[in-house]
Amino acid sequence: MPAATKRAKAKPSPAGRRGRGRPKQEADSADVRAALLDAARRLFSERGFHEVSTREIAREAQANPAMIRYYFEDKEGLYKAMLQQVFQRLLAGVGELAAGTRDESPIAEVLNLYARTLFRDPWIPRLLIREVLSDGAPFREEFIEQFARPASKLLPELLEREKAAGRLRDDLDPTLGTLSLMGMTLFPFLAFPVAGRVFGIRLDDDFRERFLDHTLRMFTNGAEKT
Amino acid sequence: MPAATKRAKAKPSPAGRRGRGRPKQEADSADVRAALLDAARRLFSERGFHEVSTREIAREAQANPAMIRYYFEDKEGLYKAMLQQVFQRLLAGVGELAAGTRDESPIAEVLNLYARTLFRDPWIPRLLIREVLSDGAPFREEFIEQFARPASKLLPELLEREKAAGRLRDDLDPTLGTLSLMGMTLFPFLAFPVAGRVFGIRLDDDFRERFLDHTLRMFTNGAEKT
Numbered sequence: 001m002p003a004a005t006k007r008a009k010a011k012p013s014p015a016g017r018r019g020r021g022r023p024k025q026e027a028d029s030a031d032v033r034a035a036l037l038d039a040a041r042r043l044f045s046e047r048g049f050h051e052v053s054t055r056e057i058a059r060e061a062q063a064n065p066a067m068i069r070y071y072f073e074d075k076e077g078l079y080k081a082m083l084q085q086v087f088q089r090l091l092a093g094v095g096e097l098a099a100g101t102r103d104e105s106p107i108a109e110v111l112n113l114y115a116r117t118l119f120r121d122p123w124i125p126r127l128l129i130r131e132v133l134s135d136g137a138p139f140r141e142e143f144i145e146q147f148a149r150p151a152s153k154l155l156p157e158l159l160e161r162e163k164a165a166g167r168l169r170d171d172l173d174p175t176l177g178t179l180s181l182m183g184m185t186l187f188p189f190l191a192f193p194v195a196g197r198v199f200g201i202r203l204d205d206d207f208r209e210r211f212l213d214h215t216l217r218m219f220t221n222g223a224e225k226t
Numbered sequence: 227m228p229a230a231t232k233r234a235k236a237k238p239s240p241a242g243r244r245g246r247g248r249p250k251q252e253a254d255s256a257d258v259r260a261a262l263l264d265a266a267r268r269l270f271s272e273r274g275f276h277e278v279s280t281r282e283i284a285r286e287a288q289a290n291p292a293m294i295r296y297y298f299e300d301k302e303g304l305y306k307a308m309l310q311q312v313f314q315r316l317l318a319g320v321g322e323l324a325a326g327t328r329d330e331s332p333i334a335e336v337l338n339l340y341a342r343t344l345f346r347d348p349w350i351p352r353l354l355i356r357e358v359l360s361d362g363a364p365f366r367e368e369f370i371e372q373f374a375r376p377a378s379k380l381l382p383e384l385l386e387r388e389k390a391a392g393r394l395r396d397d398l399d400p401t402l403g404t405l406s407l408m409g410m411t412l413f414p415f416l417a418f419p420v421a422g423r424v425f426g427i428r429l430d431d432d433f434r435e436r437f438l439d440h441t442l443r444m445f446t447n448g449a450e451k452t
Contacts, residue, residue, distance in 0.1 A: 048361060129359055133419055135274060135352060144420055152424035175425050176440040183413030184406045190416055191408075193359055194370055198378035199401050214402040222448030 033071050035061040040082045045123035049079055083139055087147040090117060094154050106158055108216050114185045119208045125189040168223045177223055184215050259297050261287040266308045271349035275305055309365055313373040316343060320380050332384055334442050340411045345434045351415040394449045403449055410441050
């Protein structure tokens with residue numbers, strides 16, 4: 001986690017009014033911060049913001065609760081840092097792929113990135129529903145400005161480049177194409193509490209491979225120049 | 227609303243322990259029940275179950291609050307009746323289309339049905355998120371048994387028939403195909419609080435037509451026999 005490490009080193013004193021000063025174990029401090037973020041992600045995603053105490057998170061991270069105050073000020077600060085880390089990693093990945101310097105099929109790579117992320121961390125959609133999409137969701141504005149708005153430009157630009165390269169049809173609307181690609185990729189995860197049950201889906205390697213093959217073919221056949 | 231009317235006539239005494247007996251205005255009773263359901267749908271979808279009182283719903287429906295007790299026993303009964311009505315209508319529509327007795331393109335009709343419903347009632351996805359998909363959502367089990375499970379058979383069966391008729395490719399997985407079709411159709415609405423803003427979408431007639439054309443072409447090109 002280079003970003004988190006760097007930030008922890010560069011900004012070592014966000015302790016706030018009642019902070020308890022810099023912790024003693026200098027060498028491990030970036031690890032402690034990372035461990036707190038990991039524990040927060042696990043516990044918050046399982047049970048939501050209100051049901052988890054900072055004490056539990058510290059215990060799960062094998063850290064002193066004072067470290068939460070030191071690095072994040074309070075539970076809300078830790079929670080926001082956790083969400084930002086999740087979505088910044090995803091955005092960095094999409095940005096890298098959309099730069100399009102690697103491969104002949106950047107669409108396959110974007111699909112792979114989203115699917116890999118979702119199969120590895122299937123709690124992300126639950127978190128999206130609770131923190132971003134629900135009415136009055138508390139993290140919506142930050143999610144839009146820090147992740148969705150920048151990400152929403154990358155995919156249409158990628159589709160425009162694929163059109164210019166003659167690989168997608170000229171009349172493909174890049175915004176609608178982006179919505180289709182994201183819909184096919186994200187919907188089964190957003191709807192998993194229902195779709196997983198009625199279709200008997202298990203998020204294992206076999207399903208991941210079939211899902212990726214199917215979705216890539218559906219999108220490229222659907223959008224390609226004929 | 228034939229179903230609602232019929233049930234109100236056939237089962238005229240669900241008043242419960244503290245019910246106040248059959249209302250006086252015999253002739254209008256089915257209308258009153260329907261008006262209460264409509265008002266409940268508008269208010270619940272805007273503000274959620276806990277924020278709306280039965281008094282407000284009765285006022286919005288221009289009905290006596292006692293009528294809520296008479297027809298639905300209490301707020302929860304009204305709420306469940308409202309949700310059931312919404313999803314039963316949608317299921318009836320899909321079932322009719324999936325029976326496949328009308329047209330050469332049943333997939334276009336299914337798409338049209340979903341999109342027409344969502345453009346007319348864009349609060350349905352918000353309600354789905356709150357009542358079905360969120361962690362611990364109260365209506366999930368009923369939604370699965372009464373709507374999702376029966377609906378989940380109709381679309382794969384339809385895709386199988388299209389395969390048998392030679393219109394879709396033989397190796398199309400009907401479950402994955404259903405997930406793609408639903409994902410392309412539903413995702414922009416589920417994600418509307420974010421997607422609507424970052425892509426500047428307005429749910430008007432122009433967008434509906436472009437969305438339907440695009441999605442139908444994306445799916446049929448993506449799934450057709452080549």
